Amino acid sequence: MLDWELAWSRALYGPEGFFARGERPAGHFRTSPLVGPVFAEAVVALLDRVDHALGRPARVDFVDVGAGGGELAEEVRQRAPAGLAGRMAVTAVDVAPRPARRLPGVTWRSTPPPRVVGLVVANEWLDAVPCPVLVRRGGGWCRVGVDAAGRETVLDPVDTTVQAWLEHWWPVGERARGGAALRAEAGTTRDRAWCSVVRTVRAGVAVAIDYHHLLADRSAGRVDAGTLTGYLHGRQVAPVPDGSRDLTAHVALDASAAAVHSVVGEPLFTTLTSQRRVLADLGVVRAVPPPALAAADPLGWLDATARSGGAAELTSPEGLGGFGWLVHEVALPVRVLAAGHRDTAA
Ligand SMILES: C[S@@+](CC[C@H](N)C(=O)[O-])C[C@H]1O[C@@H](n2cnc3c(N)ncnc32)[C@H](O)[C@@H]1O
Structure with a gap:
């Protein structure tokens, strides 16, 4: 398991990463x-x-x-x-x-x-x-881990920089209390x-x-599931960090x-x-x-x-x-x- 941010970096820009090896948008999305x-x-x-x-x-x-x-x-x-x-x-x-x-x-x-x-x-x-890709757990935000097949796990609580960003720019307010699986990208x-x-x-x-998205969208819960996704040969696909596809978030x-x-x-x-x-x-x-x-x-x-x-x-x-x-x-x-x-x- 790797932290999603690191897995994403390697999958796109590592030695055999999607963009690093020369894949171009024209082959995958418009x-x-x-x-x-x-x-x-x-x-x-x-x-x-x-x-x-x-x-x-x-x-x-x-x-x-x-x-x-x-x-x-x-x-x-x-x-x-x-x-x-x-x-x-x-x-x-x-x-x-x-x-x-x-x-x-x-x-x-x-x-x-x-x-x-x-x-x-x-x-x-x-x-x-x-x-950083995050999930709400126990009253706070935690980083999400992922393996090369796209299976996820919950990692450590976020550091103070990411925490401060989320508090200001991705406020979830009362929704955090409902136990819903809120996700965010800082x-x-x-x-x-x-x-x-x-x-x-x-x-x-x-x-x-x-x-x-804008603060109004995030505050209103319009992106509560996060926006991380993949693109491959013109289709939207699951975000799997195996180097086969583009990975992107709003x-x-x-x-x-x-x-x-x-x-x-x-x-x-x-x-x-x-x-x-x-x-x-x-x-x-x-x-x-x-x-x-x-x-x-x-x-x-x-x-x-x-x-x-x-x-x-x-x-x-x-x-x-x-x-x-x-x-x-x-x-x-x-x-x-x-x-x-x-x-x-x-
Ligand atoms: C989604 S594509 C967009 C390509 C093009 N601008 C277009 O609209 O068709 C993103 C591009 O950003 C490049 N890229 C990502 N991080 C970069 C960085 N730190 N410095 C330079 N290029 C980067 C990727 O290699 C990729 O070609």
Whole structure:
């Protein structure tokens, strides 16, 4: 039996771990960069706003953290407008090896660059950062142990850091008295990971995009069973830490927002909003092409239809459109996101 957090780390990032040996999201689940070019175009629109806010400097960074197969970095590189492309430094950061295909103009690294002026995007990264997995026992939280077949046991009570995080961010109140098998995942490791990335931004924007829950969800018991799960070849499967599958849990993005505010000294403006809202702000619209276009310009009609389908998928409230966007605008003289997003009081 291993502590779940350690078993999770080994299963994904150990010597023969799922991501460490080069498995890519494209083979197992669908992420926004895999939907098509619409997502990358929105990211380019955001990068252009950041570049404008920075005063169009001689060099502007685009950093994709947890880059997977490098699809987003590649598309952003290719789709940047001429005025930006020549000044852009594109970096894909992943612990996985560089993909075999050529990625012209993209630097591949295993750690984030130390100093960024521009835009950092971490799409579905934090959910893949292993974190403490806990169960409520005898009036307190205990760590959960697991073996390679997924059989679980209850381990020691949590330490004071995890305890403090849970008390603040995952309050179970009266439900703890009912004897129900409450579970939780503490976001301590995600908060630290995200802070270390935001700290690299000297000026610009850092965005974490992920499936998430908020304090209101956790307090109300909407995630009392925890969210730890697995993905394999396009299907959701049991979370077994044997290296065969992705292991993931939803991210407490509000906790990460607060953590950033407590450690990042730069002038900072934070917004926690949804992908649906940000993409609307960035000009993504679902425009169904007129049927007459099919006869006049069949290829144009096909392209417009694919784009419309992509926009619909990326903004669906039940799917990718419901993902949280945690946006930190760092040391910028003007705001980058339009007014009207739900701002955090972090
Ligand atoms: C769920 S995938 C998302 C991939 C891509 N962003 C996308 O949306 O298609 C998470 C990726 O984060 C990478 N990753 C996890 N921890 C990392 C770390 N500490 N540094 C760099 N990459 C990491 C994994 O190897 C994996 O490729």
